[in-house]
Amino acid sequence: MQVAGFRLPASSSLLLWLLLWELVGRAEVTILLPPITAIAARLVEIVPTPSFAEALAITGQAFFLGNAIAILVGVPVGVLMGRSRIADELLLPWVNLFVSAPLSALVPVLMLLFGIGQTTIVTTVFLFAVWIIVLDTRAGVRGIPPSLLEMARCYGAGPLQCFFKIHLLAALPEILTGIRMGVIRGVKGVVIGQLLVSVVGFGHLFEIYSSNFLMEHFWALLFVLFAFAVLVAEGLAWLERRVDYFAAARH
Amino acid sequence: MSAPSTATATRPTAPSTRPIVEVRGVSKVYGKVRALHAIDLEFEPGRLTSLLGPSGCGKTTLLKIIAGLIPPSEGEVRIQGRPVTGPGPERAFVFQDFALLPWATVLKNVAFGLELRGVPRAEREERARHWIAEVGLAGFEQSYPHQLSGGMRQRVGLARALAVDAQVLLMDEPFSAVDEQTRRKFQEDLLGLVAREKKTFLFVTHSIEEAVYLSDRIVLLSPRPGRVAGIVEPKIRRDGDPERIRRDPVYLDTVETIWRGLKGYVE
Amino acid sequence: MRSAALDEPAAVPVEAEDGRTALGGAALRLLSVAIVLGLWEVAGRGGVNPALPAFSETALAALAMLADGSLPAAFLVTLEPLVLGLAISTLLGVGLGIAMGLWRPAEWLGVPVLVILQAAPLAALVPLLTFAYGIGLTSKTLVVCIMALPVIVLNAYRAIRHTPQSLVEMGRVFLASPRIIVLRIVLPAASPVIFAGLRLGVAAGFIGAILAELLITPTGIGDLVTYHQSVADYPRMYAAIAAIVLASALTIGLLERVEIRLFRPERAGR
Ligand SMILES: Nc1ncnc2c1ncn2[C@@H]1O[C@H](COP(=O)(O)OP(=O)(O)OP(=O)(O)O)[C@@H](O)[C@H]1O
Ligand SMILES: [Mg+2]
Numbered sequence: 001m002q003v004a005g006f007r008l009p010a011s012s013s014l015l016l017w018l019l020l021w022e023l024v025g026r027a028e029v030t031i032l033l034p035p036i037t038a039i040a041a042r043l044v045e046i047v048p049t050p051s052f053a054e055a056l057a058i059t060g061q062a063f064f065l066g067n068a069i070a071i072l073v074g075v076p077v078g079v080l081m082g083r084s085r086i087a088d089e090l091l092l093p094w095v096n097l098f099v100s101a102p103l104s105a106l107v108p109v110l111m112l113l114f115g116i117g118q119t120t121i122v123t124t125v126f127l128f129a130v131w132i133i134v135l136d137t138r139a140g141v142r143g144i145p146p147s148l149l150e151m152a153r154c155y156g157a158g159p160l161q162c163f164f165k166i167h168l169l170a171a172l173p174e175i176l177t178g179i180r181m182g183v184i185r186g187v188k189g190v191v192i193g194q195l196l197v198s199v200v201g202f203g204h205l206f207e208i209y210s211s212n213f214l215m216e217h218f219w220a221l222l223f224v225l226f227a228f229a230v231l232v233a234e235g236l237a238w239l240e241r242r243v244d245y246f247a248a249a250r251h
Numbered sequence: 252m253s254a255p256s257t258a259t260a261t262r263p264t265a266p267s268t269r270p271i272v273e274v275r276g277v278s279k280v281y282g283k284v285r286a287l288h289a290i291d292l293e294f295e296p297g298r299l300t301s302l303l304g305p306s307g308c309g310k311t312t313l314l315k316i317i318a319g320l321i322p323p324s325e326g327e328v329r330i331q332g333r334p335v336t337g338p339g340p341e342r343a344f345v346f347q348d349f350a351l352l353p354w355a356t357v358l359k360n361v362a363f364g365l366e367l368r369g370v371p372r373a374e375r376e377e378r379a380r381h382w383i384a385e386v387g388l389a390g391f392e393q394s395y396p397h398q399l400s401g402g403m404r405q406r407v408g409l410a411r412a413l414a415v416d417a418q419v420l421l422m423d424e425p426f427s428a429v430d431e432q433t434r435r436k437f438q439e440d441l442l443g444l445v446a447r448e449k450k451t452f453l454f455v456t457h458s459i460e461e462a463v464y465l466s467d468r469i470v471l472l473s474p475r476p477g478r479v480a481g482i483v484e485p486k487i488r489r490d491g492d493p494e495r496i497r498r499d500p501v502y503l504d505t506v507e508t509i510w511r512g513l514k515g516y517v518e
Numbered sequence: 519m520r521s522a523a524l525d526e527p528a529a530v531p532v533e534a535e536d537g538r539t540a541l542g543g544a545a546l547r548l549l550s551v552a553i554v555l556g557l558w559e560v561a562g563r564g565g566v567n568p569a570l571p572a573f574s575e576t577a578l579a580a581l582a583m584l585a586d587g588s589l590p591a592a593f594l595v596t597l598e599p600l601v602l603g604l605a606i607s608t609l610l611g612v613g614l615g616i617a618m619g620l621w622r623p624a625e626w627l628g629v630p631v632l633v634i635l636q637a638a639p640l641a642a643l644v645p646l647l648t649f650a651y652g653i654g655l656t657s658k659t660l661v662v663c664i665m666a667l668p669v670i671v672l673n674a675y676r677a678i679r680h681t682p683q684s685l686v687e688m689g690r691v692f693l694a695s696p697r698i699i700v701l702r703i704v705l706p707a708a709s710p711v712i713f714a715g716l717r718l719g720v721a722a723g724f725i726g727a728i729l730a731e732l733l734i735t736p737t738g739i740g741d742l743v744t745y746h747q748s749v750a751d752y753p754r755m756y757a758a759i760a761a762i763v764l765a766s767a768l769t770i771g772l773l774e775r776v777e778i779r780l781f782r783p784e785r786a787g788r
Binding site: 192210 | 542543546547549550553567626627628629631636637638640642644645646648649650717718721724725726727728729732733739743744747752755756762763766767770
Binding site for chain 3: 315318319320337338339340342343344346348350352353354363364367368411415
């Protein structure tokens with residue numbers, strides 16, 4: 001946006017919002033919104049504490065493990081569905097069902113099956129992330145021009161070489177989109193899982209802070225989470241643009 | 252436009268009338284890119300002028316400046332003596348990418364310009380039907396754009412521009428999406444149209460043959476920044492068999508001359 | 519602003535049936551359902567996990583809950599915050615998105631915040647909402663809103679901003695006023711993507727509604743799940759979960775149908 005001929009940087013409005021927040025916080029309109037400065041001070045205070053470090057470690061572990069499994073499972077399944085009609089028809093109804101299903105309803109089942117702990121959270125992250133990865137990979141593979149595969153076969157590529165050298169590379173932009181969207185969903189999954197399990201990681205801290213009305217603590221924790229989520233999303237988007245750049249010649 | 256394929260078109264070649272479109276010292280700069288530089292041109296009624304030049308030389312830009320869609324950085328365009336400040340009722344545009352409303356039928360698309368001019372429904376639909384038939388799409392009034400082939404869509408865009416009965420027709424590569432046979436048919440039809448309607452046609456094309464075949468005058472533009480590199484007025488007799496025109500020595504010579512002129516830009 | 523949420527495909531596209539042989543496809547899909555349910559049955563009977571009832575038990579439990587009216591009653595309770603929250607999100611979200619798409623200051627103010635909100639795990643706000651608005655309908659409705667709103671707003675915004683430039687130029691050439699261009703070109707051109715955003719919002723709303731019922735206070739389907747879990751009546755617990763998953767799938771499937779009908783006539787004819 002331009003003001004008096006001067007171009008305002010794209011995200012500069014965030015500063016305005018933060019300022020507004022600070023004013024609302026100072027005016028003590030609601031105890032829900034403590035001033036930003038107080039939250040920042042609290043953030044500096046709690047980040048070095050062992051309980052925070054522990055929560056961060058356990059959350060990060062669940063997040064990375066869940067997403068890693070989702071990628072390792074999602075991409076090959078997506079490639080399979082993109083290549084084989086039978087696999088596609090067999091799996092697609094379920095993928096479509098779960099990609100938009102209320103997965104929060106499944107967490108109680110996971111708690112029953114896997115216990116109240118880290119396994120349940122990892123599985124929740126996996127379930128949030130995997131379906132969109134499958135769908136996007138499938139779409140990418142289906143978009144590969146057949147001539148590319150015929151070319152590879154002409155030059156004597158086996159199925160495994162085809163998978164790594166053609167499918168993965170040619171569908172890379174779509175796969176990365178799927179991974180990015182899956183990872184964003186994974187962040188939501190780890191939080192929903194921890195909230196419902198509520199004895200591990202950030203979920204546990206949220207429970208403590210909110211039941212003791214520690215609003216500054218609560219917001220400090222939220223900011224860490226939000227910052228992490230946005231960093232992950234933007235980082236993956238950056239990677240994706242790089243790949244898109246290399247893949248531009250594909251079309 | 253479904254004129255009999257033997258377009259018996261004779262045109263007065265004497266450009267005595269007052270120009271309807273005047274382009275005076277028009278330049279266009281996009282950020283750091285100089286797209287057009289000091290263009291001076293005049294266009295008279297009843298004549299078809301082609302703009303010919305390499306890709307990116309600013310043909311679309313010039314057409315859009317004349318249409319009033321984008322302002323020139325320098326200079327001005329006058330229509331019937333009045334400076335252009337925006338689009339006007341005496342100009343119509345045929346878009347290179349058709350610009351059809353995907354949610355509207357062919358009839359509604361063709362009537363769109365009339366509708367915006369406040370023409371009552373019955374009248375605008377009648378006029379739209381007339382022009383749909385003229386471009387050879389009778390029977391497709393209730394079809395949607397996605398049900399038509401590329402060439403048919405292009406004709407819908409053409410009919411929409413013709414329906415508003417504008418004095419100046421700005422056509423940006425209007426035959427780009429059609430196959431060679433249809434293209435030839437279109438070209439013959441367009442010749443008939445120019446002969447019948449006393450309108451001013453500005454026609455952008457990449458094809459030297461098409462330009463020579465159709466035009467009273469060809470404006471050659473140089474690569475960026477686009478300037479007028481030359482003006483050719485093919486003196487071709489347009490009566491008789493269209494096929495004969497394509498074998499006419501004057502036609503072939505003109506194509507050859509222009510090609511030699513443009514070759515320098517390619518190398 | 520070029521950012522993660524903005525360059526992502528505006529919405530998950532409708533999965534269209536392509537030209538595959540419909541009959542073989544239907545048979546395979548049926549087979550697929552049979553395989554999965556069969557595996558579930560075997561796993562349940564085989565005692566893989568004491569907390570995993572067989573499919574047949576779950577199905578019988580579902581029938582029983584339908585017959586005694588507890589399932590429909592629970593649905594009605596769950597639907598209340600869901601429908602309310604989705605209605606609010608739709609009106610507010612589409613309105614905000616259109617405003618951001620058409621009006622630069624709104625775009626400048628809104629887009630960065632919404633990009634963050636869409637990436638952020640807003641579920642974490644649930645304890646805060648409970649704290650502020652208690653454990654009643656208000657909190658639950660707001661949970662649905664925070665889940666559904668960002669995706670609806672951003673889709674509406676992107677849809678408006680991605681109006682094909684040549685259509686707008688066409689409108690100008692044929693002398694449409696700015697108001698007419700918005701009403702006759704920009705909004706119709708944007709409506710498929712806006713609608714797709716609503717579909718995504720509904721999916722997110724379901725997640726929010728169930729989350730609220732499990733996290734704030736057990737009501738409706740959430741109550742069925744927690745109660746039957748606590749008395750170890752696993753078939754009924756699973757039946758309640760399966761019912762809400764199916765209900766969500768049916769709703770979204772219905773919306774896809776409507777979407778194809780309304781906005782994608784080229785796909786409807788198949
Ligand atoms: N909106 C714009 N912003 C920046 N540069 C532009 C814009 N539109 C056109 N240009 C630049 O101006 C130059 C002329 O563009 P224009 O579209 O007029 O070319 P053209 O002669 O129509 O090309 P073609 O034959 O490929 O259609 C190009 O170099 C293009 O990069
Ligand atoms: Mg052009």
